[in-house]
Amino acid sequence: MEKEAAKQTTLNPEEIVKKTSIADVYRAAKQLDGITRHTRLIYSEYFSQISHNEIYIKPENLQKTGSFKLRGAYNCISQLSHNEKARGVIAASAGNHAQGVAYAAQKLKLKAVIVMPATTPILKVEATRAYGAEVVLYGDNYDDACAKAYELEKKHGYVFIHPFNNLEVLLGQGTTALEIIDNLKDVDIILVPIGGGGFASGTALAAKLVNPTIKVIGVEPEGAACMKASLQAGKIVTLPSVDTVAEGTAVKTPGELTFAFIKKYVDEIITVSELEIMSALLSLIEKHKLIAEGAGVLSLAALQRLSCKNKKIAAIVSGGNIDISTISALIDKALVARGRVFCFSVKLPDKPGQLLAISQILSDLNANVIHLDHNQAKVTDSFEKVLLEVTVETHNSNHISQITETLKKYGFQISKVY
Structure with a gap:
């Protein structure tokens, strides 16, 4: 094995791609037998409805160690x-x-x-x-x-042990595709997240060599799309910086080996926004009671960017290792972005009944107050007014517009905080 390993390192990435066969992925699957879990697909009625496709979640967040990386x-x-x-x-x-x-x-x-x-x-x-x-x-x-x-x-x-730019590592990741195909033999599309590219490389390699008609789409966050930038340039590109809530994919430079595999086997790369990532995370929690990290839901975040309809799609949820404070912050941001939480401020005359009037309007509109700050000291331009800051639970953006218009109708000039 030492001689074989030494031989491999003398090959350039394109030669390694040519020499790698499906037998190599099956060898990795045999090596992992009894070590990793075969995470079975979960049909998602919710994600199917919003994407107009048949969506099956591959829950690698339930893998031992909480991600596909094992x-x-x-x-x-x-x-x-x-x-x-x-x-x-x-x-x-x-x-x-x-x-x-x-x-x-x-x-x-x-x-x-x-x-x-x-x-x-x-x-x-x-x-x-x-x-x-x-x-x-x-x-x-x-x-x-x-x-x-x-x-x-x-x-x-x-x-x-490189996290992605290593042949044996990406072959191990490719066993995920074998399980998907075994579980859903007529799968049309596999969505896989991309950081440095190891997961997408192995998944695409295995899928294409088993069934070339399967479309493999990689997904990157807009703030860390190093692989898409590299493919567009036709060479490895290093991003000047990365900024994304999907920290597991916050990679500036893709691997040379993974670049070669993805160039050959991945059909397309989609980039998704931070809002789409947070929204997908919230939906996964609400609809499936599954916890994932930001990078883990990239495939779900890409669903509404697909132009296809009525296809069977496996969306890989790649990992679920996230601490409580981080997930709480992401959920809060997702709720605001979806119009489920609304915070506004308004200057009120410092006299009895004003707070009650605001409260009654919100109650009549079924907006639940979750935080309220009544502060005279924050108003510096008048001794006769107080600043009221209110946070309410809302239904959606239309509900927020209704609240805003109604308050305006009753003479309250509000400013949106978030």
């Missing part, structure tokens, strides 16, 4: 030579790859060191440590952590 990490680490295993492994990750590597190392009884950005949510840090890995917190983003991991690799002789 597939690639275990497949790669399990095939290291005896000498490589003895050296221990190292990885850089904001969370999901970290847990996959740590879990795999624990199962195979190897030393694992994970370098994570100092900004990584504590839930992911503690989960990684719980699998027995040594965690090093360094830098503000993945690129900083990765540079540190390479430094430690050279210093201590560890084997570096």
Whole structure:
């Protein structure tokens, strides 16, 4: 295996793509047998209705370690030579790859060191440590952590396990497509999120080699669309910065290997907005009672951007490792964006009955008050007025317009806060 590994590293990405067969994906599936869960598809009536297609959720958020990343990490680490295993492994990750590597190392009884950005949510840090890995917190983003991991690799002789730009990793991720096809043999489209491209590479490779008529669509956040930019440029592009709630896909530079696989096998890449991501997250929670992270719902966020109708679509929910404070903030933003929460301020004469009048109007319009701030000190241009700030639960944007117009009708000039 050591000779074969050395041979592979001398090949350029295009040659590796040509030499990789479906047999390689089935080999990975055999390697993962008994290690990963076969997450079965869930038909979604809600997402089917809004997209006018048949939508089946592939819930990799229910995978061991909470994401698909375990597939690639275990497949790669399990095939290291005896000498490589003895050296221990190292990885850089904001969370999901970290847990996959740590879990795999624990199962195979190897030393694992994970370098994570100092900004990584504590839930992911503690989960990684719980699998027995040594965690090093360094830098503000993945690129900083990765540079540190390479430094430690050279210093201590560890084997570096790349989160996406590694053939055995992407082959492991490709087993997800085999399960989808086994569960839904006439699937027309598979939607898969893209960060560095490993998941999309493996998924597209497996899907196309089993059934070339299956369309594979990658999904990136608008604030971190490095693969789409690279495909449009015809070469690897490094984004100047990334900014997205889908932190698991916040990658500036795609891998050379994944770029080659995606160029050959992925049919299209769709980008989605932050609002679409947060809205998809809220819908998944409300309609399916499933928790996912921002990156995990990219495929669902892309559904309404599809032009096709009446197709059978598998949308992969890639991960669910998210801490309570983050999910709370995302839900709050999604509620505001959907017109389910409305906050406004209004200056009122400082005399009895004004607050009651506002309250009565809101009550008559079935707007539930969830927060109220009545503050005289905030008004600096008049000693005879107070500032009232009200937050209400609303039905939708039309309901907000109705509230605004009714208050205006009764002489209240309001300002929207959010």
